[in-house]
Amino acid sequence: MWGAIEHLGRDDRTRGYLRDAWSPADLELRQWFRQEAAGRGLDLREDRNGNLWAWWGDPSERPGVVTGSHLDSVRQGGAFDGPLGVVSAFAALDVLRARGFEPGRPLGIACFTDEEGARFGVPCMGSRLLTGVLDPDRARGLTDDEGDSLAEVLRGAGRDPGELGRDPETLGHVGVFLELHVEQGQDLVHRDAPVGVASAIWPHGRWRFDFRGQANHAGTTRLEDRDDPMLPFARTVLRAREAAERGGVVATFGKFRVSPNNANAVPGLVSAWLDARGGEEAAVRALVAELVEFSGAEVSAESWTPVVDFDVVLRERIAAAVGGAPILATGAGHDAGILASAGVPSAMVFVRNPTGISHSPDEYAETADCHAGVTALATALEDLCGS
Ligand code: GLV
Ligand code: MN
Ligand code: MN
Ligand code: MN
Numbered sequence: 001m002w003g004a005i006e007h008l009g010r011d012d013r014t015r016g017y018l019r020d021a022w023s024p025a026d027l028e029l030r031q032w033f034r035q036e037a038a039g040r041g042l043d044l045r046e047d048r049n050g051n052l053w054a055w056w057g058d059p060s061e062r063p064g065v066v067t068g069s070h071l072d073s074v075r076q077g078g079a080f081d082g083p084l085g086v087v088s089a090f091a092a093l094d095v096l097r098a099r100g101f102e103p104g105r106p107l108g109i110a111c112f113t114d115e116e117g118a119r120f121g122v123p124c125m126g127s128r129l130l131t132g133v134l135d136p137d138r139a140r141g142l143t144d145d146e147g148d149s150l151a152e153v154l155r156g157a158g159r160d161p162g163e164l165g166r167d168p169e170t171l172g173h174v175g176v177f178l179e180l181h182v183e184q185g186q187d188l189v190h191r192d193a194p195v196g197v198a199s200a201i202w203p204h205g206r207w208r209f210d211f212r213g214q215a216n217h218a219g220t221t222r223l224e225d226r227d228d229p230m231l232p233f234a235r236t237v238l239r240a241r242e243a244a245e246r247g248g249v250v251a252t253f254g255k256f257r258v259s260p261n262n263a264n265a266v267p268g269l270v271s272a273w274l275d276a277r278g279g280e281e282a283a284v285r286a287l288v289a290e291l292v293e294f295s296g297a298e299v300s301a302e303s304w305t306p307v308v309d310f311d312v313v314l315r316e317r318i319a320a321a322v323g324g325a326p327i328l329a330t331g332a333g334h335d336a337g338i339l340a341s342a343g344v345p346s347a348m349v350f351v352r353n354p355t356g357i358s359h360s361p362d363e364y365a366e367t368a369d370c371h372a373g374v375t376a377l378a379t380a381l382e383d384l385c386g387s
Contacts, residue, residue, distance in 0.1 A: 001087045005032055005071075006079065016076030016361040020144075021114035021125070022153050029071040029083075033111050036090050042109070047170040048163040049129040050113040050154075055173075056093065057106030063175030064106030065384045067092065067377060070115035070126075070335065077116070078363025080182035084351065086111055088180045088374045095378040104386030108173065112335040119144045121206065121273075122303045127335040131342035132166030139164055145257075176314070176384055177346040179336035180377050182365050186356035187328045194372040197319040198348035200329040201308040201337040203284055204277035209236065209297040215260055215268030226266050230258070233270045236295040240274065243287045249278030250331065251287055273302070277331045281307060308337035311345045318347050321383040322376035325349075332358070349376055 009017050009025025019025045030052060037044045037054035045053045057064060069085025089109040096103070113126030120142040128134035140151040140161050151161035188196050213229035237253050244251040256272035274291065278284045292299045319325045328350065340346040351365050351373035365373075 014076055014361055017073040018075055019073035020119040021072045022157050026072055048167050049126050051126040052111040054109040055106055057103060059106040059173030062105050063173055064108045065176045065381060066108040066110050066174045067178045068110030069179050070112045072114055072116050074116045074118050074359045077359055078361055080363050080365050081358055084182050085180040088377055091374045092378040092381055096382060101382055107385055115335055120150050123333050124335050124338045127338035129164055130167050130171055131338055136165040174344050177336055177339045177344050178380060179334055180349045180373055183350040183353045184332045184358035188352035191326045193326050194352050194369040195376045196326045196328050196350040197315050198310055198330060199327045202277045202279055202331045203281040203307040204333055205304040206302040207274045207288060208300050208302055209272045209295055211270040211297045213268055216266045218264040218266055221266055228266045229270045230267055232296055233272055236291060239294050240291055243290050247283045247287050249283045249287055251276045305333055308340050310340055310347050314345050314347045318380045321380050
């Protein structure tokens with residue numbers, strides 16, 4: 001399975017992946033998912049928000065146990081963030097069938113749409129729409145860097161954007177959700193364990209800062225006559241670092257756009273995206289409030305995800321089933337967190353990442369650890385589905 005998708009959306013110059021939601025690479029990955037489902041005789045369903053579900057058993061009779069993740073990537077991302085959870089889901093199902101296991105309740109594999117929010121800015125778009133925490137009108141109007149709205153992009157992919165929105169019927173099929181993911185940190189390295197289980201996801205969000213100035217000639221405009229938005233932006237980047245250190249949180253300006261983007265012009269507009277996260281919501285909010293005030297920019301909130309505490313009974317049960325795996329919190333967002341917040345008992349299994357690097361082509365997991373992840377997932381599914 002890994003060999004079938006490894007090359008899709010890969011930039012061979014950098015080894016990074018470009019798998020924006022609804023891009024040609026994403027469409028190919030979705031097609032691969034359908035084929036994997038068909039090859040196993042699973043019942044393939046695509047919900048109104050573009051999430052894919054492959055069922056062994058009928059979830060309208062009884063809500064099932066679902067596992068899976070996403071296939072889109074950040075720009076120049078790694079191979080594992082997302083696809084490892086989907087490939088492992090199919091592999092775990094194969095392990096269960098090879099063991100002769102007959103699930104006592106339906107077992108589903110899910111692929112969520114646009115988890116990273118690389119294209120339209122809002123992460124976990126598919127699960128947010130499904131659970132109703134993202135307004136479909138807002139989603140339809142979100143635009144990508146080319147100025148194309150999600151509604152236009154969906155129409156281009158042959159879908160009806162009018163269908164987007166809360167989907168209680170599909171959500172009702174999910175009795176339990178389990179997401180396997182590459183670890184995005186080095187906790188498991190330090191604990192000398194190939195797999196771990198998630199305890200919590202930090203509260204986190206994204207904000208857009210627009211710094212406005214006056215575009216002008218770089219040679220003829222005297223320094224004292226300039227209104228250069230790059231300066232408040234640069235000061236805000238430094239202030240974010242300082243405030244994050246003071247507040248015990250993390251804050252990142254990882255994306256910005258400068259307009260008109262000429263080497264020989266003072267810019268007229270800088271738009272920059274702040275990603276802020278931390279163990280305490282109040283500390284994250286305080287940092288954002290400080291930067292809004294300090295920057296003088298027009299600021300709009302793009303997404304907010306409150307703290308997620310995964311179901312204690314479920315996580316302990318999974319940790320025990322997989323042989324006493326360590327339990328850890330994470331600063332990364334996941335569809336499992338969105339489902340947990342919507343009241344679906346959810347859990348996550350992490351696979352060790354030797355360097356901890358993620359959202360980069362250097363993201364990595366050893367094959368033996370990936371196999372340990374599949375075994376752990378299969379064991380957890382067996383436990384949750386009953387024999
Ligand atoms: C998703 O990977 C996120 O945490 O940004
Ligand atoms: Mn990610
Ligand atoms: Mn991910
Ligand atoms: Mn000129």
